[in-house]
Each structure stands twice: as structure tokens, then as C-alpha cells.
Amino acid sequence: MDFIGAYSPIHLKFLLEGFLVTLEVAFISIVLSFAIGIVIGVLRYARIPVVAHVLAVGVETIRNLPLLLIIFFTYFALPEVGMKLDKLYAAILALVIFESAMLSEIVRSGLNSIEKGQIEAARASGLTYMQTMWHIILPQALRRMVPPIVSQFISLLKDTSLAVVIALPELMNHAQIINGRNVNYVIPIFLLVALMYFTVNYSLSLISKRLENKRV
Amino acid sequence: MIDFSIIVDHWDMYMQGFGNTVKASLLALLGSLLLGIVIAVFRIAPVRLLNWLGAAYVEFIRNIPLILVVFVFFFGLPALGVRLDSFTAGTLGLTVYTAAFIAEVIRAGILAVPKGQMEAARSSGLTYLQAMRYVILPQAIKIVIPPLGNQFINLVKNSSVLGVIAGLDLMYFGDLISSETFVTFDVYIFVAVFYLVLTVPLSLGVGFLERRLARSR
Numbered sequence: 145m146d147f148i149g150a151y152s153p154i155h156l157k158f159l160l161e162g163f164l165v166t167l168e169v170a171f172i173s174i175v176l177s178f179a180i181g182i183v184i185g186v187l188r189y190a191r192i193p194v195v196a197h198v199l200a201v202g203v204e205t206i207r208n209l210p211l212l213l214i215i216f217f218t219y220f221a222l223p224e225v226g227m228k229l230d231k232l233y234a235a236i237l238a239l240v241i242f243e244s245a246m247l248s249e250i251v252r253s254g255l256n257s258i259e260k261g262q263i264e265a266a267r268a269s270g271l272t273y274m275q276t277m278w279h280i281i282l283p284q285a286l287r288r289m290v291p292p293i294v295s296q297f298i299s300l301l302k303d304t305s306l307a308v309v310i311a312l313p314e315l316m317n318h319a320q321i322i323n324g325r326n327v328n329y330v331i332p333i334f335l336l337v338a339l340m341y342f343t344v345n346y347s348l349s350l351i352s353k354r355l356e357n358k359r360v
Numbered sequence: 361m362i363d364f365s366i367i368v369d370h371w372d373m374y375m376q377g378f379g380n381t382v383k384a385s386l387l388a389l390l391g392s393l394l395l396g397i398v399i400a401v402f403r404i405a406p407v408r409l410l411n412w413l414g415a416a417y418v419e420f421i422r423n424i425p426l427i428l429v430v431f432v433f434f435f436g437l438p439a440l441g442v443r444l445d446s447f448t449a450g451t452l453g454l455t456v457y458t459a460a461f462i463a464e465v466i467r468a469g470i471l472a473v474p475k476g477q478m479e480a481a482r483s484s485g486l487t488y489l490q491a492m493r494y495v496i497l498p499q500a501i502k503i504v505i506p507p508l509g510n511q512f513i514n515l516v517k518n519s520s521v522l523g524v525i526a527g528l529d530l531m532y533f534g535d536l537i538s539s540e541t542f543v544t545f546d547v548y549i550f551v552a553v554f555y556l557v558l559t560v561p562l563s564l565g566v567g568f569l570e571r572r573l574a575r576s577r
Contacts, residue, residue: 145439204560204563205556207563208513208517208555208556208559208560208563209517209552209555209556209559210517210518210519210520210531210555211517212520212521212523212524212531213520213531213534213548213551213552213555216531216534216544216548217545217548220538220544220548221544221545221548222545223544224543224544224545225545298423302423302424302425302426303425304425305425305427305428306425306427306521306524308427308524309523309524316425316427316428316431320431320435323435327438327439328439330435330436330439331436331439331440334428334431334432334435334436337428338420338424338428341423341424341425341428342420342423342424345422345423345424346419346423349419349422349423
């Protein structure tokens with residue numbers, strides 16, 4: 145094991161660059177997935193006929209597939225039907241498809257956790273369904289969704305590493321490139337990479353825990 | 361349209377991959393259940409050092425990517441002179457990773473059993489381990505089954521990382537078939553169907569158990 149060689153400034157910089165891509169991809173994906181997840185979650189919550197059923201089947205199908213398979217799809221299979229995406233967009237698309245399904249479930253159970261009496265009271269006092277949703281239900285539900293969304297973001301940060309299969313230049317990819325230079329770097333590099341993921345994710349999980357405790 | 365001759369011509373390969381995905385998932389489930397129970401007991405045992413060790417394992421593993429754990433077994437161990445084949449390395453990685461999540465599920469289940477049960481068992485003369493074995497665990501198991509089912513679904517999906525290290529699973533054979541036929545889309549559609557054959561019934565089963573448990577409480 146060569147800790148000194150493995151932790152040379154060039155390598156550290158290279159890993160950091162990879163980590164920035166990881167964070168960037170994860171951040172873009174969670175924002176997009178959250179927007180889509182809210183739409184899907186609300187449509188399913190409102191039980192709009194046909195639409196809700198189609199969405200239910202779509203969400204369940206995606207949730208029951210491995211993310212890795214979806215990444216293969218967006219990068220290797222889509223070009224076959226005339227949609228060629230570069231690595232970054234293919235990775236983001238795959239993560240958004242997968243995470244929107246996950247987040248829509250969080251949104252839906254957040255909405256379901258609001259007592260039905262609130263809708264009835266709001267409607268009785270003259271608000272339309274949309275107004276009730278927007279002013280009464282969503283604000284309360286969103287607050288309850290924060291902790292599970294943070295956990296989902298942690299999963300997403302970890303899952304970004306799966307894009308190593310399409311050689312997206314994120315943290316795992318950069319780690320593997322360094323490992324390829326010298327077998328004595330492997331253990332030190334994996335140790336450092338693990339610490340990088342751990343530090344960010346553990347901090348996020350502590351924040352999430354604090355938010356949860358504040359709520360109760 | 362989808363070319364069904366792919367699945368007909370490569371049925372044996374799909375089946376081999378499917379079989380190995382099932383095998384890896386079951387082996388990892390068994391291993392992570394055993395390891396997970398040990399860690400859960402560590403976390404709640406009345407010994408500070410064990411509590412800390414259990415918590416450290418869970419928090420560390422849960423906050424790093426699965427693929428990193430698998431890479432440690434596949435690329436890291438050979439650097440230390442231990443060489444494992446890809447299936448074994450992948451399955452061990454899955455086991456170590458899933459154990460952290462299962463430990464949390466089991467811990468939550470044990471903590472859900474009212475405290476008075478342990479106190480009553482202890483005061484009627486059982487040792488801590490006997491109380492665990494005969495009083496707490498049998499009650500905890502019922503609570504724990506639906507979330508364990510969810511972990512098993514995740515495990516089946518996560519087993520796809522074996523494909524990254526050529527672990528002979530469904531993903532690996534999908535890759536192999538697509539490089540043989542120069543077809544990607546259709547090949548992976550069938551791979552997806554095979555995963556759904558495993559995960560959808562599990563999901564429905566877990567949903568059913570969750571509803572039944574919610575009603576019985």
C-alpha cells in the first residue's frame with residue numbers, strides 16, 4: 145500500500161473534480177425529480193381516472209427495476225431508437241426517471257398524511273380544489289416530506305456512482321482511473337473515496353434527523 | 361417492434377443470468393440476515409463498546425455507495441493478496457452492504473416490542489439472552505417481516521451491480537447478448553422483464569403483509 149503516492153496533490157485534485165461532478169449530477173437530478181415527483185404525486189393523490197392508473201403502473205414498474213438497468217437504457221439503448229445522449233445527460237435522465245418515481249411516492253404519502261378533514265373544511269369555506277391543494281394541503285405536506293427527501297438525496301448521491309458503467313467522470317470513475325495506475329493505490333484510494341461519500345452523506349443524515357426531531 | 365427471436369435464441373443465457381441473480385440475492389439475503397441480526401443485537405445490547413461498534417458499522421456502510429463496497433471486494437482484496445471470483449466478490453459486497461440496512465430494520469423491530477416485556481422476562485428469571493431469544497425476538501419478527509421484504513426487493517435490484525464486475529448475473533448476460541447480437545434496446549427490455557418477474561410479486565406480497573399488519577394493530 146502506498147498512501148503517500150496515492151494521496152499526491154494531483155490525485156487529490158482529480159478526486160475532488162470527480163466529486164464535484166457527483167454532487168452536480170445529484171443536485172440537478174434531485175431538483176428535476178422533485179418537480180416531476182410533485183406532479184405525479186399530486187395527480188395520483190387526486191385520483192384522476194385513467195391518468196392516475198397509468199402513472200401508478202409506470203411508477204411501480206420503474207421502482208421495481210434496478211437503476212443500473214435504466215442507466216444502460218438511456219445510454220446504450222436510446223441511441224438505437226434515434227436518441228443519442230452524451231454521458232452526462234444519459235446519467236441525469238436515468239437518475240431523474242428513477243428518482244421521480246421514488247419521490248412521487250414520498251409526495252403521495254406526504255399528501256395522504258394530511259387529515260381529510262382539512263380538505264373538507266377548506267372546500268366548505270369556499271376554496272376550489274386547486275386552491276385547497278396549493279394553500280392548505282401542499283404547504284403542510286411539504287414540511288413532512290423534508291426528512292424522507294433528504295434520505296432520498298443521500299441515496300441519489302450514492303447511486304450516482306453507478307454511472308461508472310458509462311464512464312461518467314464522477315468520483316468512482318476518477319478513483320478507478322487512479323487505481324489503474326498502480327495496484328498499491330487501490331486500498332488508500334477506496335478508503336479516501338469512502339470517507340468523502342461518508343462525510344457528505346452522514347452530515348446530510350444528521351441534518352435530516354434534526355429536522356425530524358424538530359417536527360415531532 | 362420488439363424482436364422476440366432474441367429471447368428465443370438466447371433463452372439459455374437469460375436463464376443462466378436469471379438463475380445467478382436469484383442465487384446471489386438469496387445468498388446475500390441469508391448472509392445479511394445473519395450479519396444484520398448480530399449488528400442489531402450489538403446496537404441494543406447493554407454494552408457501550410458493542411453499541412458503538414454496531415452504530416459505526418451501520419452509519420459507515422449506509423452512507424457509502426454499494427458499488428464501492430463491491431469494488432473493495434473485487435479490486436481491493438486482490439491488492440492485499442486475496443483473489444475472489446466476481447460472483448463471490450459481488451455477493452459478499454451485497455451481503456456486507458445489505459446487512460447495515462437489515463440491522464436497522466431488526467433494531468427498529470426489537471425496539472417496537474414494549475419495554476415491559478423485557479423487564480417482565482428478566483424479573484421472572486430469564487437471562488438477557490434468554491429473554492431476547494424467547495420473548496423479544498419472536499414478537500419482533502412479525503413487525504420486521506414487511507420491511508425485510510422491502511430490503512429483499514432492494515437486494516434483488518442491487519444484485520445488478522454484479523454485472524459491473526462481470527458477475528454472471530442478468531445484467532452481465534444482457535451485456536453479453538447485446539454485444540453478440542448488436543441489439544441493445546430489445547435485449548434490455550427482456551432483461552427488465554426478468555427483473556420485474558422477481559420484484560413485482562415481491563412488492564405485491566410486501567404490500568399485502570403491510571396492510572394486514574396495519575389492520576391487526
